[in-house]
Amino acid sequence: MIEEKLDERKELLKRAFSRVDLFEIGTKLGIPYFEERQSGWEVDETKATQEIAYRIDDEGLREIFESYHSREWAVFRGRHYTLENGRLQLEGSWKTIQEGIRKAVKRHGRKSIEVLQKILEAGGSRSLETLRLDLKGIDPLPILTDLEKHGVIATSYKGSKYWEWQILEESIPIVQLELDLKKRVKSRRMMLTAKGIARGKVNYILEEKERIKKKDRELDAYLRDLLAHRLERVVRFGKTFNIASLSSYLRDLFGPLLYFDSLLSITQQYGLADVEIIHERGKTGKSTGWSLALFGEPGTGKSFSTRDMILGRPKAKMPAHGVPGRNRYCGGMTAARFIRIGQAYAGRTFNFIVPEFNDFFKYRGMVEPLKLAMEQGEIKYETHREVIGPYRFESFFSVNYNVSVYGRGYSVTVQDPNFSAIEDRMLCRLHRLTKERFIEIAQSQMRLTFGEIDIGKGAQNIRDHVALIYAIETRHPLVKDRFPHKPVMITPKAYELIKRAREAILSGISEKVVRFSARLEDRAIRFACAASLMDYFNSDLEYIPVNEEALKYAVQFYVEEASVRSREAFEPEDVLKKLFQ
């Protein structure tokens, strides 16, 4: 919902203001992107609206429309915002559109549905003449006039004898939904012969595919702007940047305890490129992508470290650090819907941010498909009404969920007994609300509130860097001819260190049973390799060697995680001290 609203806000700003106005708005808001430019003629509208949209809320949007003269002729009819005659309403138009469709149906019957369907099939706009040809024997003009009057469609072009209408891009989903509802009523009437038709399946996927296209466009626009204006700076930044500098940046911002979660989140973004990990003699079969789970009691900053750090949160003055256009926020989404929309992502690698992962397990039977999703396997989900898939899921997750934390260990609030299988497939991090953590959270909240923390420039640098690395390592067409793709090379020394950690951990556990699987080691290695991608510009080699500092963090994570999973059978500090002495 948040992401959808952000997208709408971006589109609304783009439609309502010229680039010169956007520049003035952005400059007044003190956004670094605008401060780097001399005038509005130098801004990229997509990037500009994105930068502004991320930094304002509805109140800010209202203020902008009050202070700046928007285009009188611009129209926007979204789910959350409406713009007509230069006036902004902080409420959507979808209800009006639904009513409009119903009124048209009442007056013109199914012909109006046919008209809308033809417009939709044509990609959103259609001319009067074509509609006349489409709907033989029906004069579409009265229907179109009515639909326009009710705000369902708008004139998109008027020539001397040519007339074209469109369904505004932001209104397409609601029109689709309405048409689909009509179709469903009809199919129910026609009945039951068509038993088991997947309700809304097609639309979910279509909608999601549209969203993916939008996200691709967002990444492309971001990269274009980066290459045009900031490339030299990013490369220079990249030459001094690594896991240690990221860690010190985050430590300065959030303190010595809180920083580690954000470090994991950002490192995971580097890993998203899913770069191949090699060793001196060949392939390892591994790659840098992994899923992240932050769990713990409510209020321990889990959402902040994932959602806010990656997507940004204007209200909390937190700019985005994640790869643009590669994170899909899944707040409020059911697991079933997730499994359905997952089809649209087959063959693509995105990061799904799930803030309340617990909710995915409210319904039985979700563990298995999700387990497959975590393993990047082939998903097939069947109910008595529909069959989803099979399709191969190649994306990753950043999830948060609540657990009850005890003095030692924790217990998940998810009832499904197989949930641990899911946990086992992610890089998990327990949040315990210790006094120290509490103080750090309170302090950083206060510093953010009073504007003592200025993340703007740092965030922009990191985001530019991670976006460029992602683009290079995924061989994005905009950069593939400029920078070579490099795999990450793991060394025997790295394996040796992991082995030593394993021995130290096992020697610390007195029980005969080990409560964590070998996958934990795999996660640690993937983490180290993802973190090493930060060194891309530091090395002239054809590969990126594993960074030693990254290995230390990986071992730290391995030991701490093993301790949590073993219900703190050993003190991680003791093991770490022994390893790094």
Added chain:
Amino acid sequence: MRVLTVSWAVNERQRLKPFTEAMEAASILCLADSERRRPSIMRSRGEEITHLSKLHYPFWAVPHGERCLIIDGLNISSDTISVWSLPDVKSFTEDLKQASRDFDIYRKVISRHTETFKDFKSASEVHIQALIGDKEILEVILELLSQEMHSEELLMEGLSPLLRLDKRDAVERSEAFLDVWKSNLSDIEALRYAINVLNEEMERHREKTMTEIEELQKRYEMKILELRPLVKKKIDRLMKERKSKIKKALKDQEKRLGAALKDQDKLEREMMRLEKRIENYLARKRTRGRRDASQLDVKIEICQNRMKETARRIEVISRIAETIRMEGDETVKTIEDDYEKMIEKEREKVEHLEASMEAETSELRKEIEDPEAEASSIISQIEHLLKRKEMVIDELKGTTVPAKVEEAILIRIPFYVARYKAGERERLKVFPPVVAVRRGGFVLKLKRAIKPTLGSRIRLLLHPRWDFLEQRVFAKFEEKLHEDASLMEEVNRAVELNNLLEASHFKDGVVAGTSELMKDGWITGSERKQMLDEYAS
């Protein structure tokens, strides 16, 4: 802070013997002395040199990307940059965007803006104090930056006391230039954007018009497609009808003609019979002689009369036949003409549609061509402004030096100042940097020999290093000294603080230097003695 200090005197390329510091001290003293006003008829008291100082003229090289800007550290020079403000690009592009959905509005917008980019909205001049824009001075600075960069040093303190703009001031001044530069770049972006938007909109309206044309053609083609078989059918029917009508007309004609011809044939046969009968009568008349002759003559006459009558009747019938033929032909022709007209009319139905289609599509093409021609002219106008703005950027680039500096560098160009005093009157004289020429050559020796005064001989040895720098910087500096009391005060203070006439190292230099100059024949022994007595004792 990085400081680049230049030498006051440099060797001419052909000069082999180095021009030493001692020689510099001796020469400048000789020059300063030669400029001293001696007592004369007009002037009762002669001047004395009270002070001689080596000062530096400061220039700042402030970074500007891969180049640098030169700022006059004494804030004497200035440069003026022409600034042309753009027409209202925003309202132009916004108008176009608004017209994006309506061809009629687009046409009006284009017509409204045919003059918008004809010229810049206004022209003004930005005066940037201390900015050096003089190409020749910039060339000198470039030469210094590229050749003498190795001589840069780190000067922590004790900078030239003559410095009216410090590093921060210099950077500030360069920012005024930078503002103009950026504003021009921004204007270029604006004009490019205007061209892009106009191109896009042109393209959009052309595309829509093409769609409209296509639809129109499709509409007509469908009509034609529907009409063509109907027309063909009708034509076929008409042709068939025509054929049958002609056939019938020909048949009627034939029938009537047949009857006439039959009568004619009968009469012709009658004629032949009558002719034969007459021949018979004539033969009988020949054989019988006079017997029955008159009877036979009567018979012959009767026959002849009957023949005449028959011939008349044949002629009548012939005329009738001719009339029948003509009438028949006429009927056929009328049928043919009538049907041809009907067929043509049918054919015209399709042709008329084709012509309408052609006319309407041409009209639409013309509709888009007119604003397109206007839009192209607007683009040419914008491109012209763009070119001019790019030229401004080139000119501004010309105000910079193609040398990259990491931070602002202070470039110090040395000069000597002598203070002369005659009673209460004091004056200052500036000696800009020089080039020491080679010692020999017959002509030079000759010139040296015929130069009567020491000053004129030293001027043969030391040539101005940069003529234009003397004229445009140091001459201006001397002028400014007279106009600007505070500058005069600053220079006087600097001169007093740094009086070489009181410095022992300078005096030592003069001693050694005059000896060198004497060896080289630039100064005589007595002149040397006089100089030493006066200044180095």
